[in-house]
Amino acid sequence: MSQSALRIGLLGHGTVGRAFEHLLAERAERVAELTGRRPEISGVLTRSSGAFEQILESSDLIVELIGGVEPAHDYVRRSLEAGRDVVTANKQLLSRHGEELWQLARERELALGFEAAVAGVVPVIRVLRESLAGTRIERIHGIVNGTTNFILSEMTRTACSYETALAEAQRLGYAESDPSDDVGGADAAAKMAILARLAFDAPVHIDEVRYEGIEQITPDDIAYARELGLALKLIGTAERLHDGISVRVHPAYLYAAHPLASVGGSFNAVTVEAEAITEITMSGPGAGGPQTASAVLGDVIAAVAPGRPNGAAPMTNPVPLPIVEDVVSAFYLHMEVADRPGVLAQIAQHLGEQGASIKSVVQRGLGDNAQLVMVIHPLLESLLRVATEAIAELDAVHGLPRAIRVIDEEFE
Amino acid sequence: MSQSALRIGLLGHGTVGRAFEHLLAERAERVAELTGRRPEISGVLTRSSGAFEQILESSDLIVELIGGVEPAHDYVRRSLEAGRDVVTANKQLLSRHGEELWQLARERELALGFEAAVAGVVPVIRVLRESLAGTRIERIHGIVNGTTNFILSEMTRTACSYETALAEAQRLGYAESDPSDDVGGADAAAKMAILARLAFDAPVHIDEVRYEGIEQITPDDIAYARELGLALKLIGTAERLHDGISVRVHPAYLYAAHPLASVGGSFNAVTVEAEAITEITMSGPGAGGPQTASAVLGDVIAAVAPGRPNGAAPMTNPVPLPIVEDVVSAFYLHMEVADRPGVLAQIAQHLGEQGASIKSVVQRGLGDNAQLVMVIHPLLESLLRVATEAIAELDAVHGLPRAIRVIDEEFE
Numbered sequence: 001m002s003q004s005a006l007r008i009g010l011l012g013h014g015t016v017g018r019a020f021e022h023l024l025a026e027r028a029e030r031v032a033e034l035t036g037r038r039p040e041i042s043g044v045l046t047r048s049s050g051a052f053e054q055i056l057e058s059s060d061l062i063v064e065l066i067g068g069v070e071p072a073h074d075y076v077r078r079s080l081e082a083g084r085d086v087v088t089a090n091k092q093l094l095s096r097h098g099e100e101l102w103q104l105a106r107e108r109e110l111a112l113g114f115e116a117a118v119a120g121v122v123p124v125i126r127v128l129r130e131s132l133a134g135t136r137i138e139r140i141h142g143i144v145n146g147t148t149n150f151i152l153s154e155m156t157r158t159a160c161s162y163e164t165a166l167a168e169a170q171r172l173g174y175a176e177s178d179p180s181d182d183v184g185g186a187d188a189a190a191k192m193a194i195l196a197r198l199a200f201d202a203p204v205h206i207d208e209v210r211y212e213g214i215e216q217i218t219p220d221d222i223a224y225a226r227e228l229g230l231a232l233k234l235i236g237t238a239e240r241l242h243d244g245i246s247v248r249v250h251p252a253y254l255y256a257a258h259p260l261a262s263v264g265g266s267f268n269a270v271t272v273e274a275e276a277i278t279e280i281t282m283s284g285p286g287a288g289g290p291q292t293a294s295a296v297l298g299d300v301i302a303a304v305a306p307g308r309p310n311g312a313a314p315m316t317n318p319v320p321l322p323i324v325e326d327v328v329s330a331f332y333l334h335m336e337v338a339d340r341p342g343v344l345a346q347i348a349q350h351l352g353e354q355g356a357s358i359k360s361v362v363q364r365g366l367g368d369n370a371q372l373v374m375v376i377h378p379l380l381e382s383l384l385r386v387a388t389e390a391i392a393e394l395d396a397v398h399g400l401p402r403a404i405r406v407i408d409e410e411f412e
Numbered sequence: 413m414s415q416s417a418l419r420i421g422l423l424g425h426g427t428v429g430r431a432f433e434h435l436l437a438e439r440a441e442r443v444a445e446l447t448g449r450r451p452e453i454s455g456v457l458t459r460s461s462g463a464f465e466q467i468l469e470s471s472d473l474i475v476e477l478i479g480g481v482e483p484a485h486d487y488v489r490r491s492l493e494a495g496r497d498v499v500t501a502n503k504q505l506l507s508r509h510g511e512e513l514w515q516l517a518r519e520r521e522l523a524l525g526f527e528a529a530v531a532g533v534v535p536v537i538r539v540l541r542e543s544l545a546g547t548r549i550e551r552i553h554g555i556v557n558g559t560t561n562f563i564l565s566e567m568t569r570t571a572c573s574y575e576t577a578l579a580e581a582q583r584l585g586y587a588e589s590d591p592s593d594d595v596g597g598a599d600a601a602a603k604m605a606i607l608a609r610l611a612f613d614a615p616v617h618i619d620e621v622r623y624e625g626i627e628q629i630t631p632d633d634i635a636y637a638r639e640l641g642l643a644l645k646l647i648g649t650a651e652r653l654h655d656g657i658s659v660r661v662h663p664a665y666l667y668a669a670h671p672l673a674s675v676g677g678s679f680n681a682v683t684v685e686a687e688a689i690t691e692i693t694m695s696g697p698g699a700g701g702p703q704t705a706s707a708v709l710g711d712v713i714a715a716v717a718p719g720r721p722n723g724a725a726p727m728t729n730p731v732p733l734p735i736v737e738d739v740v741s742a743f744y745l746h747m748e749v750a751d752r753p754g755v756l757a758q759i760a761q762h763l764g765e766q767g768a769s770i771k772s773v774v775q776r777g778l779g780d781n782a783q784l785v786m787v788i789h790p791l792l793e794s795l796l797r798v799a800t801e802a803i804a805e806l807d808a809v810h811g812l813p814r815a816i817r818v819i820d821e822e823f824e
Contacts, residue, residue, distance in 0.1 A: 031546055131710045133446055133710065134442055134709045275702070277533040280533060280535065282692065283671065283694075284689065285691075294688040294689045297547075
């Protein structure tokens with residue numbers, strides 16, 4: 001059969017851009033078989049060469065792999081306005097300007113694929129947009145940043161410090177020389193904004209996502225928790241509450257039976273919970289040139305394959321939901337205390353006044369340098385803060401208790 | 413906006429059929445929002461009521477939840493011939509008559525959704541058909557039967573016998589009163605035939621899938637292997653070999669680090685491996701009325717949502733590949749021996765003659781009732797059989813060694 005060409009304009013030629021070019025060449029025959037069109041790269045925009053207007057003119061579909069907000073935003077908008085299907089791996093762009101771009105694509109009946117923007121090759125975007133389109137999703141938990149998962153796995157495996165694990169991640173290429181977007185939680189927050197948008201059909205801007213990173217995590221946090229059967233991960237949460245939704249990223253302990261507890265190294269994983277499905281967990285490499293390129297190629301095929309001329313179904317028109325700031329969590333508390341009679345009673349009293357009850361306690365050391373580690377049953381985060389500030393005032397307690405959230409499946 | 417009706421004819425009214433009816437009513441508004449059409453059940457065929465011809469006439473889309481080969485085959489064929497989209501959860505049907513039905517759907521440009529036929533709500537069909545459509549898949553490992561996974565998990569947890577665990581599964585509704593299709597491996601074989609078809613674009617009939625069940629598994633097999641760090645599962649494998657493909661189902665040991673090793677209870681899980689993606693693992697409930705109904709509803713929406721008028725892309729025209737019978741596996745061997753000087757040497761010699769080398773050994777007991785448990789590095793299954801038959805002839809060995817395959821990631 002005679003095949004028309006599928007002219008692909010490639011914006012960005014870094015690790016992923018080059019991997020995509022390579023994969024497309026390798027799989028050209030298969031793409032032709034699936035889409036009825038012979039793929040070719042009609043132009044490449046790099047930092048130093050290529051002109052966007054010219055590439056746009058000569059392309060049927062634009063693949064945006066530049067990253068960052070501008071000029072990617074300008075290029076994607078203009079591509080859609082010019083009637084081109086677009087595939088992007090850009091989480092920053094979509095977590096800030098997603099609604100504008102999804103609306104443009106919807107109005108013009110164009111594909112705007114973004115599987116590669118979240119969790120690399122883990123097909124969470126397609127599963128949310130298609131398999132679970134009819135499902136009322138209650139909650140998503142995700143390990144959506146491979147750098148931080150590698151660092152925490154390394155700290156768990158070798159009992160090393162955060163700094164040592166970060167250096168190892170940088171040496172192996174899992175962390176950038178400036179790792180702040182990853183280790184500070186901003187990268188995961190952008191991805192959770194996108195997942196929350198899909199799960200709840202509500203617009204979620206990255207500025208509405210609360211996030212904390214892993215820079216303050218100590219080897220003690222990991223070692224003590226292990227005794228309690230807990231694994232420490234940087235967890236993104238998007239959940240439906242009775243008065244709105246909450247989207248947040250923070251370090252959290254998981255019990256060993258949680259499907260995300262065993263996800264190690266630089267892998268990503270996402271658990272989706274809903275009454276109708278119980279839960280689905282998906283895991284795989286979250287980054288890497290070939291893996292991200294593979295997700296991009298899947299979107300390219302979906303955009304032009306016969307039987308689905310506009311790729312996946314258009315994104316629905318979102319309905320705003322209130323963002324809830326103060327949520328209920330279980331907590332792990334780590335306190336440096338003087339081991340004197342009555343200390344535990346005083347601490348328990350301050351917790352009790354805020355309605356917090358203690359699930360388990362471990363004490364280590366003697367005299368003035370004892371450590372008290374406990375897990376607290378779920379309560380409002382604001383109440384926990386009141387309790388820890390009161391505890392910090394006790395003579396026998398040195399400094400503010402370290403509080404880390406616990407994902408308590410028994411409660412959930 | 414004025415909405416046309418989406419008239420759904422429901423064939424079968426058992427657990428899944430009733431759950432689908434319930435879910436559709438609950439999510440009708442959402443379905444209308446996504447598809448632009450108001451869903452309604454236009455007719456229900458039960459064992460005792462309803463007429464197929466009449467339901468077909470009054471429906472736009474047929475949902476087949478009868479199960480078994482006939483009359484489901486006849487109904488699905490006639491529905492497609494009459495120009496109706498079809499959604500089915502029927503693995504037996506597709507593993508026997510899939511090619512005929514997929515070709516019909518392709519020729520008539522109709523949707524034929526079957527996500528619910530394999531691994532329930534775990535979206536493996538959509539991920540293979542869409543996300544990974546452009547990927548050259550090397551191997552799939554799956555836990556695709558919840559009954560057997562529950563039984564093996566229960567035997568691991570409580571050290572009980574196969575019979576006790578089966579009775580418990582029956583009591584809890586995880587096993588049928590006649591469990592032979594599940595525990596014998598035939599159910600998993602049908603599902604692996606479908607997954608292999610999707611992974612390799614080659615026709616695979618259930619008769620080409622070799623399978624073994626779990627009826628012969630003893631508490632010892634689980635207890636000894638645990639000491640070696642191995643978990644026992646009923647594993648389906650579909651893999652590309654240099655001279656063809658192999659599709660098979662058998663009990664297998666997994667090392668603790670394998671992503672399927674921690675999948676417990678009645679859950680299903682599938683790991684897909686390919687060079688471009690490294691690996692993706694998906695897990696979730698493999699059965700249950702609401703869960704299967706949810707997968708069916710996802711297919712119904714995909715079949716009629718705008719932007720994908722024919723559901724997912726049509727199944728490609730398959731290209732036959734040779735089925736390889738004799739494959740390479742690592743093995744666990746369990747032998748009842750008399751603990752006499754030279755026994756281990758004799759056994760090792762018989763193994764060595766077939767090119768098998770020993771990875772690890774554990775001996776238990778003394779005198780005439782000792783047990784020797786070992787893990788053998790990968791070799792052709794036919795050669796392992798020659799070795800075990802020779803070992804069985806030794807005076808100091810009682811009976812044929814028990815051989816169970818080991819999925820050896822280091823080798824793979």
